[in-house]
Amino acid sequence: MSDASNIDIDYVANLARLQLTPEEKQRFAGQLGDILEHFEKLKSIDVSNEEPMAHPFPVFNVLGADEASPTLSPEQALVNAPKQRDQQLVVPKVVDDA
Amino acid sequence: MEYEPVIGLEVHVQLKTNTKMFTRAPYHYGAEPNTLTDPVVLGMPGTLPVMNRKAIEMTIQAGLLLGCKIPETCKWDRKNYFYPDMPKNYQISQFDQPICDGGEVEIEMLGPSRNVMGEHRNVKLTRIHLEEDVGKLTHFDSESLVDYNRAGTPLIEIVSEPDLYSPEEAFAYLTALRNCLVAAGISECDMEKGQMRCDANVSIRPKGTTELGTKVEIKNLNTISGVRNGIAYEIQRQTLAMENNQPIVQETRRWNADEGYTTSMRSKEMAHDYRYFPDPDLMPVKVSQDWLEQLAEDLPELPFDMQRRYMRDYDLPYTITSVLCPDAKLAAYFENALAVYEKPKQIANFITNDLLRELSAAGENGSLPLDQCKVRPEHVAELVQLIDKGDISSHIAKEVFPEMFSTGKGPSQIVDEKGLKQSTDTGELEATCQEIINNNPKPVAEYKAGKEPAINALKGQVMKMTRGKANPKIVDEILRKLLA
Numbered sequence: 001m002s003d004a005s006n007i008d009i010d011y012v013a014n015l016a017r018l019q020l021t022p023e024e025k026q027r028f029a030g031q032l033g034d035i036l037e038h039f040e041k042l043k044s045i046d047v048s049n050e051e052p053m054a055h056p057f058p059v060f061n062v063l064g065a066d067e068a069s070p071t072l073s074p075e076q077a078l079v080n081a082p083k084q085r086d087q088q089l090v091v092p093k094v095v096d097d098a
Numbered sequence: 099m100e101y102e103p104v105i106g107l108e109v110h111v112q113l114k115t116n117t118k119m120f121t122r123a124p125y126h127y128g129a130e131p132n133t134l135t136d137p138v139v140l141g142m143p144g145t146l147p148v149m150n151r152k153a154i155e156m157t158i159q160a161g162l163l164l165g166c167k168i169p170e171t172c173k174w175d176r177k178n179y180f181y182p183d184m185p186k187n188y189q190i191s192q193f194d195q196p197i198c199d200g201g202e203v204e205i206e207m208l209g210p211s212r213n214v215m216g217e218h219r220n221v222k223l224t225r226i227h228l229e230e231d232v233g234k235l236t237h238f239d240s241e242s243l244v245d246y247n248r249a250g251t252p253l254i255e256i257v258s259e260p261d262l263y264s265p266e267e268a269f270a271y272l273t274a275l276r277n278c279l280v281a282a283g284i285s286e287c288d289m290e291k292g293q294m295r296c297d298a299n300v301s302i303r304p305k306g307t308t309e310l311g312t313k314v315e316i317k318n319l320n321t322i323s324g325v326r327n328g329i330a331y332e333i334q335r336q337t338l339a340m341e342n343n344q345p346i347v348q349e350t351r352r353w354n355a356d357e358g359y360t361t362s363m364r365s366k367e368m369a370h371d372y373r374y375f376p377d378p379d380l381m382p383v384k385v386s387q388d389w390l391e392q393l394a395e396d397l398p399e400l401p402f403d404m405q406r407r408y409m410r411d412y413d414l415p416y417t418i419t420s421v422l423c424p425d426a427k428l429a430a431y432f433e434n435a436l437a438v439y440e441k442p443k444q445i446a447n448f449i450t451n452d453l454l455r456e457l458s459a460a461g462e463n464g465s466l467p468l469d470q471c472k473v474r475p476e477h478v479a480e481l482v483q484l485i486d487k488g489d490i491s492s493h494i495a496k497e498v499f500p501e502m503f504s505t506g507k508g509p510s511q512i513v514d515e516k517g518l519k520q521s522t523d524t525g526e527l528e529a530t531c532q533e534i535i536n537n538n539p540k541p542v543a544e545y546k547a548g549k550e551p552a553i554n555a556l557k558g559q560v561m562k563m564t565r566g567k568a569n570p571k572i573v574d575e576i577l578r579k580l581l582a
Binding site: 015017055057059060061062063064065066067068069070071072073074077078085086087088089090091092093094 | 115116117121122123124130131132133134135136137140148149150151152153154171173178180181182235236237238239240241242243244245246371373376378380381382383384
């Protein structure tokens with residue numbers, strides 16, 4: 001069964017910019033708890049003799065040459081923007097250094 | 099109690115590639131907004147990133163240049179956050195396996211005077227990792243504008259250990275780092291164009307203790323002197339707080355260069371939690387020994403190594419080498435001239451005095467760039483050669499140089515056209531000297547009475563009469579012969 005106590009569902013929802021109803025919070029906390037539990041199971045396996053990997057496929061160095069390709073026109077680039085001005089997207093003011 | 103500051107710098111440097119880090123949309127500074135994008139830059143669904151080989155090679159080269167260890171494998175991680183500067187809501191970066199580990203940057207502190215070399219020291223690096231740059235926001239009263247041209251551009255972050263102990267050291271560190279990277283062609287490092295950006299972590303501790311104090315991060319340090327001034331202010335602020343028993347809060351502060359102080363930036367509701375995880379769209383990079391060796395072949399000599407060599411092999415004074423060596427293009431210019439005529443001192447003098455003076459006078463906004471200069475290195479060499487051959491005096495050479503600079507003509511051509519060649523016709527010179535002797539009985543009498551310097555007055559007269567074209571050495575000989 002789920003171990004929801006490990007999950008701070010409000011914190012996680014806030015990081016993901018999601019607004020959840022109390023029912024959703026309960027449901028998702030349970031589901032996320034199940035996932036965590038699954039990882040706990042994986043963690044119990046001894047992998048000290050295995051080579052760590054960052055990707056399931058042993059493929060490396062997929063590299064492209066530094067040669068320019070065509071760009072989108074500014075009109076195309078901004079076609080989905082809800083609001084635009086001076087060839088730029090307009091967003092609510094957010095002064096914050098991420 | 100006395101306090102000492104401890105400073106660590108995080109320096110972001112834009113790589114001089116043609117295209118972006120994970121897609122081949124071009125990047126260059128100053129383009130019209132949102133003209134340098136493609137579906138990958140904009141994070142469109144279904145797009146996949148492809149690494150830029152050149153960017154990886156430049157980062158490895160930066161690491162080799164700064165003595166970093168290059169691990170066999172590095173990988174990519176997503177740094178997740180919501181902010182409109184990145185359309186896909188994450189930035190691809192390197193979290194726990196960066197391209198370069200460790201390393202150091204040699205710095206030079208200010209010497210006791212301008213002619214004396216300052217103390218050198220190596221500042222330790224933590225790591226260098228490669229990531230993609232973010233878009234540019236311009237803030238207005240109620241809204242912000244977003245330009246994605248810069249988004250996705252290759253950016254390296256060079257992280258130093260807390261191994262700098264004064265604002266001057268931070269200044270010296272940035273200067274040295276910039277000189278190295280520019281020399282290697284890795285970046286232009288122009289802070290005004292945002293090609294080099296710096297955040298500083300500053301803390302203070304009682305002098306003689308080893309534990310680090312609470313660190314404050316300073317942002318918005320947009321110039322190298324801004325870095326020095328911002329850090330100096332912050333040290334003062336923290337020292338005052340300590341002396342008044344006020345707590346120092348771990349926070350991010352913004353440097354206000356116009357007013358000269360730092361202010362606390364609005365603190366976040368929660369600590370940064372970027373939830374890094376390996377990017378499933380990107381394969382790790384393996385760096386073979388062969389690849390490393392190949393990249394090492396293209397590395398330039400480090401500016402300080404070059405300076406030591408110039409002082410040792412060419413016997414050039416510190417003042418001249420400290421002008422030539424930090425500027426890779428100027429040093430290359432010097433060496434090209436030297437390849438034509440091996441008189442390092444004379445050539446270096448013309449470059450650091452006459453050439454730099456003309457360049458600075460000719461520029462509209464700062465100095466004229468060297469690559470727009472009409473005087474070729476071989477012209478400088480030729481000019482020194484003309485002096486050595488006795489064709490012109492060094493005095494005349496000083497007049498020829500501005501003419502070379504404005505016309506682009508070679509010195510021999512100018513000397514011929516203007517008839518500046520020194521007269522070595524001793525018959526004609528002898529007549530002139532005799533005339534001067536006849537017309538100046540006073541210095542002649544003085545010289546004959548044993549007053550040696552009186553001969554200079556006569557020499558001056560001869561030079562004036564020949565409009566500087568006479569060879570001073572020959573004039574001296576003739577005068578002494580006639581007066582004997």
